[in-house]
Amino acid sequence: MNKITRRKLISGGVVAAAGVAGLGAADRIAKRYGLIPPDGGGVYGPGETLTYACQRLLTVNRPAREFPRSMISRNPFANEIAPPTDAFKRLQAGGFRDWRLVVDGTVAHPLALSLGDLKTLPVRSQITEVACEEGWSYVAEWIGTPLSGVLREAGVLPQTRYIVYHAFEKSLWGSIDMADAWDKHTLLTMGMNDGDLPVPFGGPLRLRLPRQLGYKSLKFVTHVTATDDIKKFGKGLGSVDPEYGYAWYAGI
Amino acid sequence: MVRATHWLTFVAFIALLVTGGEIVISHPRFYWGEVGNVNTKPLFVITIPSSRDTVPTKYDYVMPDQNGWSRYLHFEAAWVCVLTGLVYGIYGVVSGHFWKNLLPERRDWNRHAYGERIAQYLRRRPPDRAEETSYNVLQRTAYVVVIFVLFPLVIWTGMAMSPAFTAAFPWTAALLGGRQSARTIHFFVSWLLLLFLIVHVTMVARSGFWRRVRSMITGNLRSSEEGQ
Numbered sequence: 001m002n003k004i005t006r007r008k009l010i011s012g013g014v015v016a017a018a019g020v021a022g023l024g025a026a027d028r029i030a031k032r033y034g035l036i037p038p039d040g041g042g043v044y045g046p047g048e049t050l051t052y053a054c055q056r057l058l059t060v061n062r063p064a065r066e067f068p069r070s071m072i073s074r075n076p077f078a079n080e081i082a083p084p085t086d087a088f089k090r091l092q093a094g095g096f097r098d099w100r101l102v103v104d105g106t107v108a109h110p111l112a113l114s115l116g117d118l119k120t121l122p123v124r125s126q127i128t129e130v131a132c133e134e135g136w137s138y139v140a141e142w143i144g145t146p147l148s149g150v151l152r153e154a155g156v157l158p159q160t161r162y163i164v165y166h167a168f169e170k171s172l173w174g175s176i177d178m179a180d181a182w183d184k185h186t187l188l189t190m191g192m193n194d195g196d197l198p199v200p201f202g203g204p205l206r207l208r209l210p211r212q213l214g215y216k217s218l219k220f221v222t223h224v225t226a227t228d229d230i231k232k233f234g235k236g237l238g239s240v241d242p243e244y245g246y247a248w249y250a251g252i
Numbered sequence: 253m254v255r256a257t258h259w260l261t262f263v264a265f266i267a268l269l270v271t272g273g274e275i276v277i278s279h280p281r282f283y284w285g286e287v288g289n290v291n292t293k294p295l296f297v298i299t300i301p302s303s304r305d306t307v308p309t310k311y312d313y314v315m316p317d318q319n320g321w322s323r324y325l326h327f328e329a330a331w332v333c334v335l336t337g338l339v340y341g342i343y344g345v346v347s348g349h350f351w352k353n354l355l356p357e358r359r360d361w362n363r364h365a366y367g368e369r370i371a372q373y374l375r376r377r378p379p380d381r382a383e384e385t386s387y388n389v390l391q392r393t394a395y396v397v398v399i400f401v402l403f404p405l406v407i408w409t410g411m412a413m414s415p416a417f418t419a420a421f422p423w424t425a426a427l428l429g430g431r432q433s434a435r436t437i438h439f440f441v442s443w444l445l446l447l448f449l450i451v452h453v454t455m456v457a458r459s460g461f462w463r464r465v466r467s468m469i470t471g472n473l474r475s476s477e478e479g480q
Contacts, residue, residue: 058416134290
């Protein structure tokens with residue numbers, strides 16, 4: 001064995017102390033700039049926090065990759081959805097005329113918007129890839145209106161830190177931070193490839209988030225809640241996904 | 253430093269291998285290009301059962317879903333790998349470890365030196381005295397390929413699958429031919445790294461497993477010899 005000299009002991013101690021101090025400082029900075037994800041605790045917390053913090057900084061003003069029209073997938077895969085409930089079927093029979101998007105929480109003017117109301121807002125279309133955590137993917141054109149416009153109309157209050165969104169099936173929900181919420185590419189999607197968004201793909205209303213994996217792009221969105229305290233929702237992990245063991249942030 | 257980073261990488265690599273395998277089970281089909289799913293033609297399919305019932309396989313059962321923790325651990329272990337690699341890379345340049353111990357020596361940069369060493373292995377002749385404390389040209393080449401080609405490539409192809417990372421650096425996916433190409437290359441490079449691991453451990457075993465492992469932990473070959 002190498003002898004442990006006094007010099008080695010001192011230099012080792014200095015390095016260890018600097019490391020601990022550095023981690024402490026990094027933790028404070030990360031907290032101040034909101035770089036810690038809601039599921040940033042536990043054994044996998046350090047990895048998730050590093051990924052989230054780095055990608056938050058890297059993706060400032062960097063939209064997801066967009067593709068030429070020629071690359072739109074001819075046979076996109078919709079993935080499984082739970083069988084529609086009777087309540088959903090009734091809305092579908094009515095052409096989704098009674099579908100409402102409720103916007104509430106830390107906003108000045110809570111809203112209840114019909115699809116018709118949403119269609120009067122600025123239209124945006126983008127050709128982006130849906131990538132599933134399982135590994136498969138497809139490219140489609142998504143047409144809708146940016147979430148940011150709706151948030152502006154509702155008057156999101158300055159203390160807001162997260163936007164929580166619920167599906168028609170209330171047990172399905174997620175949330176995004178304000179960087180994603182204000183990003184004009186975060187789309188309340190009503191159309192796909194020049195038609196109405198089909199039900200298997202999340203119609204009539206899906207939140208598309210092209211810089212994260214498919215599971216963050218919640219289908220059948222009915223409720224958007226602005227909040228300054230993400231801990232109040234579910235088990236406080238930011239979305240239902242971590243409750244099933246999946247990461248809240250899905251930019252990988 | 254070399255020893256500490258070696259063992260950290262070993263632990264992280266095993267975690268990456270196991271969790272990577274778990275993730276593949278959820279979609280054991282591979283594609284080339286940007287997109288690929290069950291409605292498109294695969295490049296090849298691994299004939300194993302899947303952990304998703306949406307994937308057509310020839311088995312009539314579905315494996316349990318292990319993707320949640322596998323993905324958390326895969327990315328955390330990837331961080332350990334990348335940060336350890338960074339420390340090792342800086343150390344290797346600053347200390348001269350790369351030029352001294354890893355880059356094949358100038359006089360061995362020819363076919364003859366490789367041929368001779370391969371013949372020595374094939375004839376199972378005992379290693380030279382110098383190999384007790386230094387690497388021969390084949391070992392050096394293997395290490396250089398693993399450290400400077402395979403690990404960077406597996407990290408790059410991994411990041412080229414991230415929708416956020418490719419938003420920041422679109423060329424990382426484009427240069428590889430698309431997201432699905434990146435996934436397929438990632439898969440093959442992982443196999444090459446596993447192949448290296450198997451050969452590496454076999455070689456260690458043949459030259460006295462515990463003596464070698466102990467020396468890789470303590471850094472001292474001779475004192476451990478005396479202990480035996």
